[in-house]
Amino acid sequence: MQDNSKNYTGPLIIIGLLFFVFGFVTWVNGTLISFFKKAFDLSNANSYLVTFAFFISYTVMAIPSSVVLKKVGFKKGMSIGLAIMAIGTFIFVPAAKAESYPLFLAGLFTIGIGLTLLQTASNPYATILGPRESAAQRISILGIANKTAGIISQKVFGGILLAGSVAGVAISPKAELEKVITPYLILTGVLIALAVLIQLTKGLPEVSEEQDGNDASTSAKASVFQFPNLVLGLIALFCYVGVEVIAGDSIISYGISLGFSTEEASQFGTYTLWLMMLGYILGIVLIPKYVSQQTWLKLSSIFGIIITIFALVTTGFTSVLCIAVLGLANAIMWPAIWPLAIDGLGKYTKVGSAWLIMMIAGGAILPYLYGILSDSLKSSQTAYAIMIPLYAFVLYFAMFGYKKKSW
Template identity: 65%
Template sequence: MDNKKSYLGPLFMIGVIFFVMGFITWVNGTLITFFKKAFSLDNTSSYLVTFAFFISYTIMAIPCSYVVKKTGFKNGMSLALLVMAAGTLIFIPAAEMASYPVFLVGLFTIGIGLTVLQTSSNPYATILGPRESAAQRISIMGIANKSAGILSQVIIGKLLLSGASSTDPQEELDKVVVPYLVLTAILVGLAILIRMSKGLVEVSEEEEAPVGSAPVVEKTSVFQFPNLVLGVIALFCYVGVEVIAGDTIINYGVSLGFAEEEARLFGTYTLGGMMFGYVLGIVLIPKYVSQQAYLMFSAVLGMVVTIAAIFTTGFASVLCIAILGFANAVIWPALWPLALSGLGKFTKIASALLVMGISGGAVMPLVYGGIADSIKSTQQAYWIMVPLYIFILYFGLVGHKKKSW
């Protein structure tokens, strides 16, 4: 696809998919607050929302890579959207049954679909056009993803958290029925559109390996690459801080005394910061600053702002959590090429392992909630993010350079 016009159409379709992924993913912050109120949950139990959603990445990453290998990128994306539709549809009986566990099953199912979608769409966006502009395309996809997240928190937040709350939990839960029926219809329609699209062509497997990956003949296992293993841990840490910053901020605002009507928009500040970070990354990398340098800057900024959030009060503290969105923005696109450098024939399985690192979004918010409950402070619980940023900084400074154990 050397001709720019030849990949603009498919790129637009991939952008729509990233938009849908963002809309579905970033509504979790709203759902955490909504379920906490409707089911009278503590912090730990409410963060089972992110656990159920993101743990599917660990369980399903490698199986999903085999599914995509069998189906191809295009059919894999279509299948993923149908699986996500099944997950959103589960919300309807979950609401009728007033069952939090059934809602979690729905979220896990959505996560499975998203795992297939990530495994299909990320490499497709990378190889769709010139390799030298791949980082730009991924950043543009990130902007589509986060803008959808802002929209989802505004729309779904308005439907679920605005207005007077009913004293009847069933009436509260019924609020999810119409929006999730609409989401189901949209996902099914998009799946059909992708399946019938003639613009999304398949690509050969040879195109999937990153440019510059040297063939590897002397190593027999993917675990013999320290930069990959440490990269998976760094990605785990990154998704942990990203999801904590994006999905705890509404609950945090409420715990500080802000009304739900006001706090429901706090998540959009974090996502807005991420969008600004993506734009800045597109402008600065690699012309003015290297991916490695930006990664280290992001980790240091994350630590500084986290500590500021812990020692400030009121809206200033909330704003610090929102600024973490800016600090986190470019870590994802910077981590991947550093972790995959020199993997050669191991690139596919290495990519699946990196996707498994997304489980940081499942585990770390749950740890945050557990700490918040045990010490009775949603603010002091943010200390959990500091060691995560320290490890990301270590990977940017030293870890990615290690070529042997």
């Protein structure tokens, strides 16, 4: 039993700070896509290697991360994750000096490795630091910290990296790339300081593994893939992460492709994040008192399809705004899909959770496919049609897939 009389304020502030770091590092990718596209004169597809390199690390590292955490513990694992992220951010310095896009991608992949370890370690604290019945509220509040950091990072890095690209102002590629050196050196220092802070924090408890269920229904299963709700949930989560990253990280490049200046377009990503924050707030207020998570997931999927269609048929800033509004549709999908996917897994819950983390690969593969479509169709707008079948699958899972208990 958890001792609810404990004061978890200090540890929760630390975890909130870590979620802030997640958001700051993750949501700057939209700015980097536009920045590298211009600096290296990349195609749409190649510019989305930014998200590919960053998010594919989740697939590569999800299971190894759980092995590392078993050996070193969650607290030390978080410090190691921050240290690996610091190595990744530091790689940006020699990458800028060498004018090497592959080296930048290596830095992003390294940041992703550290972030995978950090997230695998820190997410359980949202559940154990306080009463279990209020865990959903804590997760939503941490989500708000994450998106607030994303808004700040896009404003800060957008102002630094995308400045000076006004018509008539010529900047050499070398000078463009050197813009990353100072902010990424500062970020490296912050990550190292946080790694030390986590290690020195006394009030952060160690996470203990819970007993796995082993009822008759689960012991009769020979594999985690004999649970249809998990398999369909894996696909749904893959689709959801894909549409979230496409909506959040393509909007700046999309704005530029429509003729907006880089300074104007650099702010568009913050609109998506503000609307995601609104979604979190609505979730805190409405779920489960007024609407169930399943119903919210259904409504969000339908809303995503409708808004995507509007983005395809409208023009100019209206179309950009539609892409931003997808942030509202995407906000509560993660916490809604996750419990439905692992329901009834019993002793397979941990391995099922590891597979779900691996589905963050949707943020690597689907934006890259969006980039390929943008190039082949010669239209970033038409390429957004890729999101309609993705939302449609999430809708199928919300209506029927999660109920399926046997093949």
